[in-house]
Amino acid sequence: MNKQETHHHKGIEIFGKKTELYFAVLCGLFLVIGFLIATFTALPFWFSLSCYLISYFFGGYFISIEAFQKIIKGGFDIDFLMIAAAAGAAYIGSWAEGALLLFLFSLGHALEHYAMNRAKKSIKALGELSPKIALLKKDGKLTEIPITNLKINDIIAVKPNTKIAADGVIIKGSSSLNQAPITGESMPVDKTYIEDIDNLPAFNDIDKKHIVYTGTINGDSSLDVLVLKLSKDSTVSRLIKMVSEIETQKSPTQRITKKFEKYYVPIVIVSVFLLCFTYLIIDENFEQSIYRAITVLVAASPCALAISTPSAVLSGIARAAQKGVLIKGGKALESLGEITTIAFDKTGTLTEGKPKLTNVIPLHNFDEKELVQLILEIESLSNHPLAKAIVKDIKSQYKILVTNKASNVNAIQGKGIEATYQQEKVFIGNIKLMESAEILVDEVTISKMKALLEKGHTVMLIGLKNKIIGLISVMDLPRKMAADTLKRLKEIGIKRMIMLTGDHQNVGDAIAKQIGLTEAKGNLLPEDKVNAIKVLLKRDGKIAMVGDGVNDAPAMALSTVSIAMGAAGSDVALEAADVALMSDKIENLPFVIGLSRASKTIIKQNIFISLAVVFLLVPATIFGLTNIGLAVAFHEGSTIVVVLNALRLLRFKTK
Incomplete structure (x- = not known):
């Protein structure tokens, strides 16, 4: 049914937005009451007729409004045909038949409208990402102004642990930023100021370590940011624009339905009208011709056709709900059945979404227990998210506590930290930190580092007394059920499974190898993910996208079917998605x-x-080979068969 165009009914809504659904239920209720009175009681006919008339009112109210709105625009659709069929059934005394037609059609009609405002909700949720107020820094003073009033080259102050108010470049300060809301990166990203602001290149050409995006979250340090994009051109605004454009496009199913209605309904109307005059050319009276025409109208009313898809869709959606999967409408349910290619976001979808300590490796004969204690003491004094993850996992894995032996911790932006441990200087960070501390990094250490980096780990060296005493690594680990889920997907016919991630390509490749993906694409911003989906759509025709973050919303909206991880997913991803795994279990994907x-x-x-x-x-x-009784029997028989066939889905189980 092509009902996506009608978002508002010019009629009473005494039950709020669900009025149409309640009217359909009331139509069915009075139909049953009328049928029971007529069949099992000796009450006068007007008792059952009254119930049928009330059923007609509730079943035909919204359908009649929509049919009228189409007629005054010069069009006829299935709504009009159903009203005409019900009226015809009433004319020849088949009140129950007419009421049943209206009940079945109005029920499907109402349920088709149930999730109509998804695009608006999606856009609203995206808009909430961006802060509404910015701290403008001018002449040494800070002033709160709406972000819409910001101009290019304004300077804004960003306080610790607050959202960035504009896309721009850092001109003062250094910090670790949580970019997950925009890029989906699982690890905080170190950002620092740019030294030369007089000859800035184009925004996209500036080194990413100096760039900040609207909606990302600052770490523990204050920043000054030079605004390079207006509010309407920010990354978040582009996301809103992408989702808005994609969500409001008509689906192929809508266009096919519209074409069907365009030709089918007028043909039936003209045919029935002409049949009213068959008494002029064959030997029968006017009443017989009218009877024949109405019988044809009842036979031609696509009741079984109208309910065939909604009944199957509703059964499928109900069965999915029993397993904690929310499917938003028939288009998603149908399209998902044709998918052979699935694109996955990494962080929080295929992985846990949290950094975990994966290795503590002592080097050059340094004692492991002492190394672990040293790391715990120093990292416990840092507020960096990675340090917090390391401390948590060391306490859990090694069952040791902080003894306050470290002091004077100093974060060195982009390199790591230095501290004093038992009167000795200790350095924990990357090779650049060790070089600046004049600590030699030998080939054995470099080899061990490379081996871990190639497997997707983030690696840090520990330097003490001018030598490397060990290394530690952290990683966003795959979900426990990820590999098994992908294996089951292959078994049911999914041929290609691709990871799209904002993380480094090495990280993507490592995860892909561990869990059995066919391909991994790394270093992707939201627009890059959209472009990747476009390429995959061109290659494979249809594609499903599984994500959980805001940065996935445009790519999810562009995909044939978008699937959001529920509990871990953002409101935006859930609103933009066609399917939501509400229990956050990726293992439900093969089932759905x-x-x-x-x-x-x-x-x-x-x-x-x-x-x-x-x-x-x-x-x-x-x-004239059949009468109204047989027409009704076959007509309603097909409807019952169709509904019973659809109900089989309620017992669906995966093999």
Whole structure:
């Protein structure tokens, strides 16, 4: 049913936004009451007729409004045909038939409208990423102003642990930024000021270590940022624009349905009108011609066709909900059944989304226990997110406590930290830090570092008394069920599984190898992910995107089907997604894809059954080979078969 165009009903909404659904339920309720009175009681006919009339009102109210709105614009659709069929059924005394037609159609009609405002919610959630106020720094004074009033080359102050208010370049200060809301990077990123601001290159050409994005979160240090993009051109604004443009595009299913209605409905209307005058050319009276025309109208009303897809969709969605999976509509359910390529975000989707201590390796015969204690003492004095992760895991794995033997911790931006431990200088960080401290990094150490870096680990060296005494590594580890899930996806026919991540290519390759992905693409910003999805769509036709962060929203919206990880996912990703794994279990992915494929098969079966009945029944009624009773029996029989077939999905299980 092509109902996506109608977002507002010019009618009463006494039950709020769910009024249409409640009206459909009331239609069914009064239909049942009327049928029971007529079948099992000796009450006068007007008792059951009153119930049928009330059922007609509730079932036809919103459908009639939409049909009228189309008619005054010069168009006819299935809404009009269903109203005409119900009216015709009433004219020949088949009140229950007409009420049933309206009930089934209005129920599907109402449920199709259930998630209509998703695009608006998605855009609203994206807008909330950006702070509304910026601290403008001018003539040594700080002034709060709306971010919309910021101009290019304004300077804003960013306090510790606050959101960045504009895209720009750091001109004073250094800090570690959480860029996950925009880039999806699992690790905090060290940022520092740019020395030469007089000859700045284009924004995209500035070294990323100096650039900040709107909506990212500052660490423990204050920054001054030179604004290089207006609010409307910021990264977040681009995300909003991308999602807005993509979400409001019509689907192929909508266009096909519109074409079907465009030709089918007028043909039926004209045919029924002409059949009213068959008494002029064959030997029958006017009443017989009218009876034949109305019988054809009932036979041609696509009740089974109208309910064939919604019934299967509703059954599929209900079954998914039982397993903690939210599917937002029939398009997602159908499209997912055709997918053979899935793109995954890394952080929080295929991985846990948190850095974990993976290795503590003593070097040059240094004692492991002493090394671990030294690392714990020093890192416990740092506020860096990686330091906090290291401290937590050391305490957990080695069962030791801080004894306050370290002091004078100093963070060296982009290199690491230095501290005093038992009256000796200790350095923990990268090779640049060791070189600046004049500590030799030998080939054995470099070899061990490279081996870990190639596997996706973040590696830090520990220097003491002018030599390397050990190294530690951290990594965002794969989810426990990731490898098994990907294996099951291959078994059910998913041919290509690609990781799209903002992390380094080495990290992506390492994770891909561990869990069995077919491909990994690293160093991707949101627009890069969108471009990657475009390439994959061109190559494979249809693609599903699984993500959990805001930075995934444009890529998810562009994909054929977007799937959000629930508990770990942002509000934006959930709003933009077609499917949400509410329990945050990636292992539910094979189930929902299998369910989608079963749903698509049943939808095809239902459409075949419903069209076959219409194509057989209409000619039979035109040539007088059947009466209204048989037409109703076959017509409603096909509807029941279609519904029962759809209900099989409620018992769907993966093999």
